[in-house]
Amino acid sequence: MDHLTAVPAQPPVHLRYHRRLHLGEAIRELWTARELIRTLVERELRARYKQAVLGTAWTIIPPLTLMLVFTFFLHRGGRIDTGGIPYPLFAYVGLLPWTFFSASVSRGGQSLLQNAALLNKVYCPREVYPISSIVIAGVDTLVALPILAIMFAIFRTAPQPSTLLALPLLAVQLAFTFGVTLIVSSVSVYLRDLRHALPILLQLGLFATPVAYGSEVVPAALRLPYAFINPLAPVIDGYRRVVLLGQPPAWDAVLAGTLSSLLLLALGSILFKRLETGFADVA
Amino acid sequence: MLPRGSIGAAHIWKRFRADPTRNYLRDQLARWRDLVRGNGHRGWRWALRDVSLTVEPGGAVGIVGTNGSGKSTFLKILNRVMYPYAGRLEVSGRVAALIEIGAGLHPELTGGENIYLTGSLLGLRRQEIAARFDEIVAFAELDPAIERQVKFYSSGMKMRLGFAVAASLQPDILLVDEVLAVGDAAFQQKSFNRMRAMLSEGVTLVFVSHDLASVEATCTHGIWLENGVVAAGGAVDEVLAAYRRSIEETAHAYVGTGGVLRVARVAVGSDHGTAASHEELRVATVIESPHALTSVFYLGVSEGPATPIFVLQRDLHLTAGATEVRCLIRRLPLPRGRFYLWLGIFDKAGHDLLPWHPVTHFDVAGPDLDRPPRGVVRLAPVHVEAAWEVDAE
Numbered sequence: 001m002d003h004l005t006a007v008p009a010q011p012p013v014h015l016r017y018h019r020r021l022h023l024g025e026a027i028r029e030l031w032t033a034r035e036l037i038r039t040l041v042e043r044e045l046r047a048r049y050k051q052a053v054l055g056t057a058w059t060i061i062p063p064l065t066l067m068l069v070f071t072f073f074l075h076r077g078g079r080i081d082t083g084g085i086p087y088p089l090f091a092y093v094g095l096l097p098w099t100f101f102s103a104s105v106s107r108g109g110q111s112l113l114q115n116a117a118l119l120n121k122v123y124c125p126r127e128v129y130p131i132s133s134i135v136i137a138g139v140d141t142l143v144a145l146p147i148l149a150i151m152f153a154i155f156r157t158a159p160q161p162s163t164l165l166a167l168p169l170l171a172v173q174l175a176f177t178f179g180v181t182l183i184v185s186s187v188s189v190y191l192r193d194l195r196h197a198l199p200i201l202l203q204l205g206l207f208a209t210p211v212a213y214g215s216e217v218v219p220a221a222l223r224l225p226y227a228f229i230n231p232l233a234p235v236i237d238g239y240r241r242v243v244l245l246g247q248p249p250a251w252d253a254v255l256a257g258t259l260s261s262l263l264l265l266a267l268g269s270i271l272f273k274r275l276e277t278g279f280a281d282v283a
Numbered sequence: 284m285l286p287r288g289s290i291g292a293a294h295i296w297k298r299f300r301a302d303p304t305r306n307y308l309r310d311q312l313a314r315w316r317d318l319v320r321g322n323g324h325r326g327w328r329w330a331l332r333d334v335s336l337t338v339e340p341g342g343a344v345g346i347v348g349t350n351g352s353g354k355s356t357f358l359k360i361l362n363r364v365m366y367p368y369a370g371r372l373e374v375s376g377r378v379a380a381l382i383e384i385g386a387g388l389h390p391e392l393t394g395g396e397n398i399y400l401t402g403s404l405l406g407l408r409r410q411e412i413a414a415r416f417d418e419i420v421a422f423a424e425l426d427p428a429i430e431r432q433v434k435f436y437s438s439g440m441k442m443r444l445g446f447a448v449a450a451s452l453q454p455d456i457l458l459v460d461e462v463l464a465v466g467d468a469a470f471q472q473k474s475f476n477r478m479r480a481m482l483s484e485g486v487t488l489v490f491v492s493h494d495l496a497s498v499e500a501t502c503t504h505g506i507w508l509e510n511g512v513v514a515a516g517g518a519v520d521e522v523l524a525a526y527r528r529s530i531e532e533t534a535h536a537y538v539g540t541g542g543v544l545r546v547a548r549v550a551v552g553s554d555h556g557t558a559a560s561h562e563e564l565r566v567a568t569v570i571e572s573p574h575a576l577t578s579v580f581y582l583g584v585s586e587g588p589a590t591p592i593f594v595l596q597r598d599l600h601l602t603a604g605a606t607e608v609r610c611l612i613r614r615l616p617l618p619r620g621r622f623y624l625w626l627g628i629f630d631k632a633g634h635d636l637l638p639w640h641p642v643t644h645f646d647v648a649g650p651d652l653d654r655p656p657r658g659v660v661r662l663a664p665v666h667v668e669a670a671w672e673v674d675a676e
């Protein structure tokens with residue numbers, strides 16, 4: 001029993017546990033967990049379509065409703081300058097990326113808390129929970145995409161050939177969405193009431209982003225700082241240009257958005273890894 | 284790098300917040316405010332202090348201790364679910380934790396879909412799950428129910444499902460936390476057998492349990508945690524002996540609480556002094572009562588904290604004042620070792636007159652128990668005399 005008295009009150013400083021973090025290793029570990037992500041996504045989707053009578057319809061309804069609301073209430077009498085594009089089409093092209101972002105953040109932000117019971121039972125890279133939420137939001141976006149095709153047919157237009165340029169924009173959008181989701185999900189574990197603030201913040205974000213209106217409302221001098229602060233602005237503006245107008249994106253604004261998106265992604269990853277060590281303690 | 288299947292945990296420390304761990308903006312602001320004002324944080328509670336454990340491949344270690352002593356926290360750290368505050372930790376090879384994994388089940392999905400879900404969560408690949416699917420269903424005894432949604436399962440079925448998936452892993456290290464208390468007796472036996480099979484294949488085992496007999500039968504080494512500190516470590520029988528002694532000491536502290544009766548005196552022994560296997564054992568007690576009572580008197584014998592090995596009972600009329608109760612057991616069926624005597628007196632309605640509690644311990648001299656073959660079987664708590672005859676035919 002002499003061991004009992006030999007235990008000091010505090011561990012010696014040199015014993016402090018430091019987790020060695022290697023970016024490569026973290027990514028490799030995530031890659032091996034891809035099947036788990038697939039399973040988590042399947043779990044959500046299967047469960048959702050078993051419950052809901054309308055099934056896929058629920059994923060189309062949110063952007064569609066917003067599009068109709070914008071068309072009939074905001075745009076009444078052609079108040080919004082769309083550069084000659086039919087307004088419903090203009091709004092829907094903006095709503096798709098926004099809905100993806102908003103669904104990722106609100107669902108992914110709660111993903112750790114929702115899986116709290118697993119956090120202190122099962123070992124896996126913790127990022128799988130927010131990532132699978134983002135994948136689900138992505139699937140929803142794909143499901144809502146055919147509506148766009150129908151709208152093109154109704155308005156007797158077609159996507160411009162420059163649509164291929166949407167790919168780099170998509171990459172920026174993904175980086176930004178992932179970064180924000182990482183931050184919101186990890187902080188939510190420690191600040192649980194963020195759950196109540198999030199819908200309000202996202203609502204504000206919808207109007208702070210050129211979804212219902214065009215980028216032209218922002219004064220030219222502020223366009224670059226604005227793109228830096230809100231990378232979704234140049235991305236959505238870019239989509240409209242390449243898909244609807246056949247113009248190249250405003251590259252300088254896209255670059256500013258790319259820069260801040262990458263910064264945010266790096267910040268989000270570091271923050272997530274930092275906070276991760278405590279998830280199981282408080283979950 | 285340690286060889287596959289080994290555990291090297293040295294000087295592990297773990298702490299939790301001592302204040303109520305609510306995580307709302309208000310609470311965090313209060314913490315930050317204290318920090319800024321230099322009041323420091325509101326303190327930490329050490330869950331583990333300087334806990335070390337080394338296990339070689341194929342080794343089996345049992346962790347015992349009272350509730351809240353840090354056993355499960357330590358297991359979570361070995362499972363890499365929690366991070367230690369200080370210490371060095373190396374766990375090499377594939378780790379499987381047999382824990383209550385019912386948490387991962389999704390009620391809207393069928394049992395079959397949940398097998399894939401749980402398997403992926405435990406780190407199995409889809410192919411591996413597909414290959415073992417039938418085996419898992421058979422082990423969980425869910426054959427007709429597997430197409431049904433899990434929300435229609437009983438809690439026992441859910442546990443069996445989760446356990447069956449976990450049991451199908453082929454790990455290098457197996458962590459078991461009290462899950463073998465899952466399900467009915469038949470399923471428990473099946474789970475024990477599965478664990479035994481894994482052990483004989485050379486899996487490293489860390490076993491947390493309150494069932495000291497199964498720890499003793501399964502493990503070669505043990506550690507006893509008390510308030511997050513290793514109170515004893517080493518060969519399993521020595522550790523368990525020390526732990527049992529401490530349990531019995533604390534149990535003594537509870538004596539006399541509740542009930543209207545008091546035990547004035549207890550004596551256990553035989554005419555020759557100490558008790559011995561298959562000899563007479565005499566138990567004499569003196570009970571003090573404030574008034575005359577009709578009651579039922581219970582007397583039991585246990586190995587430490589475990590359930591009694593046997594219980595004796597008789598109706599008892601107590602007079603006001605002291606009553607002596609003597610009991611004679613003609614042939615004591617206990618092997619060599621230390622045992623605990625429990626007493627309890629109840630009225631006809633079953634209310635406590637004297638709560639069921641250990642009153643004393645006694646040692647039994649006799650032949651040593653034959654250890655059962657290594658594996659998860661309970662050590663036999665009784666000693667039976669038998670005559671053997673072996674003839675060639």
